[in-house]
Amino acid sequence: MGEASLAEAVSARAIDPDLEAQLEATTEARHASYLEFLRIPSISALPQHAGDVRQAAEWLAAELRRIGLEHAEVADTAGHPIVYADWLHAPDAPTILVYGHYDVQPVDPVNEWETAPFEPFIRYGRIVGRGAADDKGQISMHIAAAEAFLATRGALPLNLKFVFEGEEESSSASLPLWIRANLERLACDAVIISDTGFFEGNRPAITLGLRGLLYTQIDVRGCATDVHSGGYGGIVENPANALARIIAELKNRDGVVQVPGFYEDVVELTPAERAELAEMPLHEEGLLEVTGAPSLHGEAGYSVLERVGYRPTLDVNGIWGGFQGEGSKTIIPATAHAKVSCRLVPDQDPDVLFGRFRDYVLAVAPPGVEVKVTELGGGRPSVVSADHPVARAAARALEATFGAKPYFMRSGGSIPVAEVFATVLNRPPILLGFTNPDDHAHAPNEFMRMGNYETGIRTLCRLWDDLASMHQIREGEA
Amino acid sequence: MGEASLAEAVSARAIDPDLEAQLEATTEARHASYLEFLRIPSISALPQHAGDVRQAAEWLAAELRRIGLEHAEVADTAGHPIVYADWLHAPDAPTILVYGHYDVQPVDPVNEWETAPFEPFIRYGRIVGRGAADDKGQISMHIAAAEAFLATRGALPLNLKFVFEGEEESSSASLPLWIRANLERLACDAVIISDTGFFEGNRPAITLGLRGLLYTQIDVRGCATDVHSGGYGGIVENPANALARIIAELKNRDGVVQVPGFYEDVVELTPAERAELAEMPLHEEGLLEVTGAPSLHGEAGYSVLERVGYRPTLDVNGIWGGFQGEGSKTIIPATAHAKVSCRLVPDQDPDVLFGRFRDYVLAVAPPGVEVKVTELGGGRPSVVSADHPVARAAARALEATFGAKPYFMRSGGSIPVAEVFATVLNRPPILLGFTNPDDHAHAPNEFMRMGNYETGIRTLCRLWDDLASMHQIREGEA
Numbered sequence: 001m002g003e004a005s006l007a008e009a010v011s012a013r014a015i016d017p018d019l020e021a022q023l024e025a026t027t028e029a030r031h032a033s034y035l036e037f038l039r040i041p042s043i044s045a046l047p048q049h050a051g052d053v054r055q056a057a058e059w060l061a062a063e064l065r066r067i068g069l070e071h072a073e074v075a076d077t078a079g080h081p082i083v084y085a086d087w088l089h090a091p092d093a094p095t096i097l098v099y100g101h102y103d104v105q106p107v108d109p110v111n112e113w114e115t116a117p118f119e120p121f122i123r124y125g126r127i128v129g130r131g132a133a134d135d136k137g138q139i140s141m142h143i144a145a146a147e148a149f150l151a152t153r154g155a156l157p158l159n160l161k162f163v164f165e166g167e168e169e170s171s172s173a174s175l176p177l178w179i180r181a182n183l184e185r186l187a188c189d190a191v192i193i194s195d196t197g198f199f200e201g202n203r204p205a206i207t208l209g210l211r212g213l214l215y216t217q218i219d220v221r222g223c224a225t226d227v228h229s230g231g232y233g234g235i236v237e238n239p240a241n242a243l244a245r246i247i248a249e250l251k252n253r254d255g256v257v258q259v260p261g262f263y264e265d266v267v268e269l270t271p272a273e274r275a276e277l278a279e280m281p282l283h284e285e286g287l288l289e290v291t292g293a294p295s296l297h298g299e300a301g302y303s304v305l306e307r308v309g310y311r312p313t314l315d316v317n318g319i320w321g322g323f324q325g326e327g328s329k330t331i332i333p334a335t336a337h338a339k340v341s342c343r344l345v346p347d348q349d350p351d352v353l354f355g356r357f358r359d360y361v362l363a364v365a366p367p368g369v370e371v372k373v374t375e376l377g378g379g380r381p382s383v384v385s386a387d388h389p390v391a392r393a394a395a396r397a398l399e400a401t402f403g404a405k406p407y408f409m410r411s412g413g414s415i416p417v418a419e420v421f422a423t424v425l426n427r428p429p430i431l432l433g434f435t436n437p438d439d440h441a442h443a444p445n446e447f448m449r450m451g452n453y454e455t456g457i458r459t460l461c462r463l464w465d466d467l468a469s470m471h472q473i474r475e476g477e478a
Numbered sequence: 479m480g481e482a483s484l485a486e487a488v489s490a491r492a493i494d495p496d497l498e499a500q501l502e503a504t505t506e507a508r509h510a511s512y513l514e515f516l517r518i519p520s521i522s523a524l525p526q527h528a529g530d531v532r533q534a535a536e537w538l539a540a541e542l543r544r545i546g547l548e549h550a551e552v553a554d555t556a557g558h559p560i561v562y563a564d565w566l567h568a569p570d571a572p573t574i575l576v577y578g579h580y581d582v583q584p585v586d587p588v589n590e591w592e593t594a595p596f597e598p599f600i601r602y603g604r605i606v607g608r609g610a611a612d613d614k615g616q617i618s619m620h621i622a623a624a625e626a627f628l629a630t631r632g633a634l635p636l637n638l639k640f641v642f643e644g645e646e647e648s649s650s651a652s653l654p655l656w657i658r659a660n661l662e663r664l665a666c667d668a669v670i671i672s673d674t675g676f677f678e679g680n681r682p683a684i685t686l687g688l689r690g691l692l693y694t695q696i697d698v699r700g701c702a703t704d705v706h707s708g709g710y711g712g713i714v715e716n717p718a719n720a721l722a723r724i725i726a727e728l729k730n731r732d733g734v735v736q737v738p739g740f741y742e743d744v745v746e747l748t749p750a751e752r753a754e755l756a757e758m759p760l761h762e763e764g765l766l767e768v769t770g771a772p773s774l775h776g777e778a779g780y781s782v783l784e785r786v787g788y789r790p791t792l793d794v795n796g797i798w799g800g801f802q803g804e805g806s807k808t809i810i811p812a813t814a815h816a817k818v819s820c821r822l823v824p825d826q827d828p829d830v831l832f833g834r835f836r837d838y839v840l841a842v843a844p845p846g847v848e849v850k851v852t853e854l855g856g857g858r859p860s861v862v863s864a865d866h867p868v869a870r871a872a873a874r875a876l877e878a879t880f881g882a883k884p885y886f887m888r889s890g891g892s893i894p895v896a897e898v899f900a901t902v903l904n905r906p907p908i909l910l911g912f913t914n915p916d917d918h919a920h921a922p923n924e925f926m927r928m929g930n931y932e933t934g935i936r937t938l939c940r941l942w943d944d945l946a947s948m949h950q951i952r953e954g955e956a
Contacts (some may be wrong), residue, residue, distance in 0.1 A: 017832060056931055176823025215806040224770025229793050230689060233821045234733075234785035235765065237775035240794035240816070242727060248726030251719065253844060257710075274883060287713065292702025296898040297715035297846030307712035315707050315810055316799035317720035322794065325819055327855045330892075339801055341808060343711045366731060368775030376806045413708025414808075447498070 015461045023144070023150045023457060030147075031122060033063065034140040038103075038120040038129040042105035044080055044170040053166050056102045059083045060139070060164060063358035069162065077174030080166030084185075088114060088159045089144070093468045095159035095276060096390075098189040099417065099429070100138075100139040100195060101168035104131035105442045109137055111374040112444035128447040137448040138194040138456075139164055141434065142465040145460035155470035161188055165417070168195070175419045179429035183424070189473050190390045191421045198452070199407045200283060204398040206391055207431035209309065209383035210418050214343030214353050215317075218361060219337050219372040225320065226331040233332060237368025240321045240336040246371070257314045257342075261359040263429030265347045269302075269310050277305045280407055302343030304450035309410030313343040339376070343412060379414055382422040384430055389473040394432050397462040400456050434459070448457035484782075492878040493939045496630045501622070501935060504629075509600060511541065512618040512931075516598040516607040522648040523582035531644050534580050535559045538617070538642060545625035547640065555652030560643030562663075565624070566637045571946045572667040574868075577895065578617040579646035579673065579905070582609035583920045585816060593911055604923040611917035615926040616672040616934075617642055619912065632860035635946035639666055643895070646673070654898045661902070667951050668868045669899045675919075675939035677885045678759060678870070682876040685909035687787060687861035687888035688896050690822035692831050693795075696724060696839060697815050697850040704800065704809040711810060717847025718799045718814040724771030724849070725816060727842040728792055733780035735820075737794045737838040743825045747788050748781075755783040758885055787888030793823040794931060817854070828856030831888070854907035857892055860900040862908055867951040872910050875940040879933050 023030075038461065042056035043049040055073045055127035059278040064072040064085035072085035080103060084308060088095070107117040107130050115121065120129025127137070127309040149156045163186070165175050178245065179186060199205040227236070251257050269277075282304055284296055298307040307313075321336030323329040330372040342357070344350060386408045398406040413433070422428040434451045435441070535552045542550040542563035550563040558581060566573070572735035585608055586594040587592040593599065598607025605615070613695040620640065627634045632755040641655050641664070658663060700718040704715070724750075731737050741748065747755075760782055762774055776785040783793075799814030820835070822828060836851040843849040862869060864886045889909070890900040900906040912934035918924045 017647065059585070075694060148498035161683075174544060206567065213708075213808070215808070222680045222769075227769055228690075228891060229791070229795060229819060229820060231786070231794050232769060233791035233890055234789055235774055235782055235890075236769055236771040237773075240797045241729065241792075244722040244794065245731075247719060247722035253723075291705055291714055293714040293846065294848050295701050295715075295846050296713055297844070298712045304713055308709070311712055313707070314719075315711050315716045316722065316814075317707060317807060317809055318799065318803075318811065319718045320798045320802040321796065323796035324798045324815075328817065328819065329795060330691070330693070331795055333796065336797060337793075337802075339806065340807065341707060343708055363593070366775070368773050370772050373858070382676050387886075411708070412711055412713075413706060430763035458480045 016460050017283060018152045019148045019461050021456070022148045032138065033143070033414060034127065035120050035122070037140060038042050038131050039118055039148065041118045042103050042131070042166065043106050044167050045106055045373040049190065050080070053103055054078045057083050057166055060102050061085065063143060064162065067143060068150040069146065075178065077178055079171070079174045080233060080288065082166065082175065082178050083164040084162065086161040087156050089155060090157065090159050090468065092471070093158035094189040095161065096185070096467065097161045097163060097186060097191045097427070098142055098194045099163050099165070099191065099421070100142065101135045101165040102139060103166045103169050104136065105169050106135070107444070109444065113388060114445055122450065125450050126447045127450060127453070128445060130446055131195070132446050133435040133448040134441035134446065135168070135195045137435065137453055138433060141453060141457045141460060142194060142355050144457045148457070148461060157464050161186065161214055165295045167175065176424070179420055179424055186425060188425070188427060191425065191427040191429040192390070193415070193418060193429045193431045194433050196411070196431045197437055197439060198437035199409065200281060200437055202436045202449070202452070203405035204402045204404055206394050206398070206406050207408050207409045207411050207433070208386060208388075208391060210381065211312070211414050212256055212348060212350055212381035212411055212419070213341060213377065213379045213414045214357065214375070215339070215341040215348040216354065217339050217374045217376055218243065219335065219363070219374070220246070221335050221370045222330065222368065223334050229330040229332050230267065232287050236321070237366060238332050239369050240333050242366045243319070243321065243336040243338055246361055247316060247340070250340070254296050256300065256311070256461050257341065259357050261356045262353065264310070265349065265352070266312060267346045269306060273310070274306065276408070277303060300382060308412035310345055312345050312348060315341060315376055317341055343414065344381050346381050346383050348381065350380065356380065379416060379419045380423065382418045382428045383410065384428045388430065389470055390430050390467065393466045393470070394463055397459045397466060400462055401459040482508050482678045486684050492711045494943065497626045497939050500626045500630045508622050509654060511621070512605065512615065513600070515618060516609050517596055517612050519596045520644065521580050521584050522645050523584055528558070531558045535561050536604070537582050541621060542640065545621060546628040547624065553656065554730045555656055557649070559641040560644065560653065560656050562640065564639040565589055565634050565841055567633060568946065570949070570953050571636035572704065572948060573639065573665070574945065575639045575641060575664060575669045575905070576620055577641050577669065577671045577673070577824065577899070578620065579618060579643040579949050580913050581647050582614065583612070583647050588920065592923055600928065603928050604925045605931070606923060608924055611675070611913040611926040612839050612919035612922050612924065613646070614672045615913065615931055616911060617933060618766055619935045619938060620672060622935045623942065625937060626935070627942065628911070631833065639664060650895055654902070657898055664903060666903070666905060669903065669907040670855070670868070671893070671896060671907045671909045672911050674889070675910045675913035675917060677887065677913055678761060678764065678915055680914045680927070680930070682880045682882055684872050684876070684883035684911040685886050685887045685889050685911070686869060688859065688863060689790070689890055689892050690824060690826060690828055690859035691855065691857045691892045691898070692828040692835065692853070693817070693855040694818055694835060695815065695852045695854055696721065697723070697813065697852070698812050698843070699848045700846065701810065701812050704812050707808040707810050708890070714810065715844060716810050718811050720797065720844045721797070721816055724843055725794060725818070727816070730736060732778050734778065737788070737834050737858050739834045740831065741908055742788070743827065744790060745824045747784060749790070751782065755781060758783060761924040766892040781888070788823055788889035790823050790826060792870040793819060793822070795819055821892065822859050824859050824861050825860065828858065832856065838915045840925055856898045857894060858901065860896045860906045862906045866908065867948055868908050868945065871944045871948070872908060872941055875937045875944060878940055879937045920935070
């Protein structure tokens with residue numbers, strides 16, 4: 001089956017016929033609402049768009065009220081507002097918290113857009129515009145699914161809490177505080193984040209894991225000031241050479257981290273997981289094209305998907321020291337510095353690892369310099385099992401609506417809010433997103449395939465109906 | 479014998495009594511001229527002082543004319559002028575070219591000066607002011623010695639050519655061009671550079687060698703742009719990690735450069751040289767205090783003086799790539815870069831070494847990145863033997879006047895003009911300088927001990943008389 005055609009080719013929308021009829025009857029209005037949402041230039045990173053961000057929040061709260069959700073609120077924060085709404089009239093059914101974000105990326109380089117980024121349009125099965133995929137489109141899908149239930153049955157099959165953030169593309173700074181301040185209101189049985197997409201070839205996928213993070217800085221000091229490399233070369237240690245040695249000692253040539261105990265708590269891949277990952281059609285040429293890298297490279301003995309999802313990493317994020325200008329300056333720099341971070345996987349703990357990392361850095365540091373290691377941040381990995389009842393239900397709903405078994409994936413990244421849901425609410429989120437992988441998120445000509453959008457709404461309808469009768473869907477609760 | 483007191487304690491000024499009497503009779507006038515020279519703020523690095531630099535050149539040319547030198551000229555260049563003068567009426571005696579510079583360093587931080595930098599004064603056996611040591615004081619000594627001869631005998635004992643530069647503290651950009659354009663005029667039997675000083679404890683010293691230089695840049699490229707360290711960490715090689723590995727492979731933990739053939743052309747220290755260096759009283763505590771380094775460090779198996787004078791080095795002069803700001807940014811940088819330079823010793827050739835360096839860097843570079851190595855500059859080492867007739871004569875003159883055998887030293891640095899004299903004129907220079915090692919050159923409260931100044935004038939008188947009868951003093955000529 002060809003690239004990007006799978007989702008569109010499936011006609012089987014195995015959902016309640018009343019819901020299907022309602023969705024078909026309201027297609028035009030739904031698309032009009034989606035386009036209206038996209039027209040609001042809610043760029044959270046640019047201060048001059050603060051008013052637009054608020055307008056988007058107000059528009060969203062009004063839309064949630066219009067379809068029948070309750071307690072719709074535009075909650076002020078120190079930054080952009082958070083939009084909350086819920087429907088809680090299914091006492092015997094579980095409660096699901098859905099997260100999305102209504103802010104969007106800046107539009108630079110604007111001259112690479114074929115049309116104006118905030119004048120969206122639907123053509124040839126695509127809706128094009130900033131936010132079409134990331135993430136207004138997915139919020140629009142949740143609104144549409146809920147509206148179909150409320151319009152058809154006057155009720156949802158389960159309890160829903162919607163949390164839509166306005167700072168995801170800038171900082172997500174306010175959300176953790178707001179979650180901690182609203183623990184009771186946000187109590188739920190499971191969290192679904194709808195801000196991801198399908199696998200290569202537009203194959204349905206569910207993301208079950210996010211890596212954690214340990215972020216450090218290494219500072220190396222030699223002489224009190226930069227000194228002349230002629231007068232002192234050969235007499236004193238060079239902090240930049242020393243830093244390079246330290247960094248080189250952190251991994252061997254096979255990409256294996258050399259910090260003692262680094263892999264001690266890593267949960268090894270099971271043969272079943274390895275077999276499943278091996279089945280996934282990954283095109284290395286595509287990765288080379290996207291990144292522009294000369295070749296792929298990583299920890300020996302693991303495939304690309306294993307490395308990015310199931311294995312920890314260690315990367316220099318930045319390095320600096322001494323002369324960086326044109327031409328030549330003959331100094332031995334006084335100091336050299338590096339930002340070094342690790343992506344972590346279950347059951348690695350950033351604080352435990354920091355101690356091991358620091359001890360090792362100090363142990364391999366050459367004499368003649370002073371070395372300081374500082375922890376700048378950390379977050380635990382967040383993973384739910386493929387056997388989680390919501391993951392299983394989502395997989396069934398995707399297969400029933402898109403006609404293909406979804407892949408279970410792990411993302412290499414770390415979403416801070418995911419960790420907050422996991423640690424503060426004790427609900428490691430399931431990442432159920434519907435965008436096509438070629439969606440140009442964060443880039444010019446962002447778009448969403450209408451097939452993904454329309455079928456995805458059916459997936460959500462099917463999922464809510466399916467979850468309604470499950471009484472025990474929590475995982476990992478004490 | 480206490481620090482800095484040796485030179486002043488010596489009264490034996492074994493020179494022609496007529497010269498001595500003349501020098502004693504003109505002390506006041508000589509000091510007045512020295513002070514006048516210091517009052518001109520000839521800071522070559524600051525454009526607003528261009529007029530002062532020219533004024534100093536004009537003053538200097540007039541002074542050279544006044545004492546009886548000929549062909550005194552302020553030669554225009556693309557930058558600051560060069561002052562030339564000569565006296566060439568000793569057809570049977572050798573010709574010596576003397577180099578110095580009349581420009582000075584900026585005076586920042588000016589509030590750390592105890593008195594105004596350009597209001598010099600003599601007190602407690604010191605002359606204090608910007609340029610007192612580096613290098614106006616040494617030019618003043620040469621003028622005084624020549625004046626004593628011309629006033630007493632009406633002639634110099636040999637032929638002298640003075641070349642005084644006005645750009646040494648900024649670039650020396652014009653001098654090489656001017657030398658190449660004036661080869662016939664500058665023909666000589668030996669070159670003496672008077673811009674260095676005595677050894678620790680104010681012990682007389684002659685510098686016979688300067689290291690050469692190979693300056694390179696290493697550029698490492700991975701992805702086409704910075705990529706997310708979550709999404710791509712473990713998939714692509716990180717250019718900053720790769721660069722650190724390359725740099726770490728350049729030297730081992732004992733400070734030994736690992737580039738094949740790097741030491742192939744290095745002339746090993748002779749047992750005699752090692753014994754002589756071992757005799758020199760080097761205070762490592764002093765070096766630690768000056769540099770602020772936690773400890774000294776260098777190539778295993780060699781002493782500090784051996785390492786700085788007789789052994790090549792390899793140092794990172796600058797390194798950069800990725801995120802350098804406060805806090806954390808989770809990227810894999812697209813590129814990483816380093817400036818890496820080597821100080822070279824006889825008989826290393828920068829161009830030959832660059833090829834070996836580049837080949838090795840490319841050989842040790844890990845896969846997954848593209849590496850480029852560029853040569854940004856180079857210069858050959860410049861060394862004359864301690865048996866050079868001028869070196870031997872200078873040593874005798876220093877011992878006769880200062881009462882102590884001088885040390886023969888090699889400087890770790892590279893003076894581009896020295897290489898020009900060595901390669902263009904085929905006269906590797908002898909560095910005969912007289913400043914006390916605690917002279918605060920380039921720093922606030924620069925000063926010269928009057929003992930060094932006055933006795934050094936006698937050294938020059940003795941040296942010129944001694945060299946007059948030598949017919950063969952050239953070294954290294956084809």
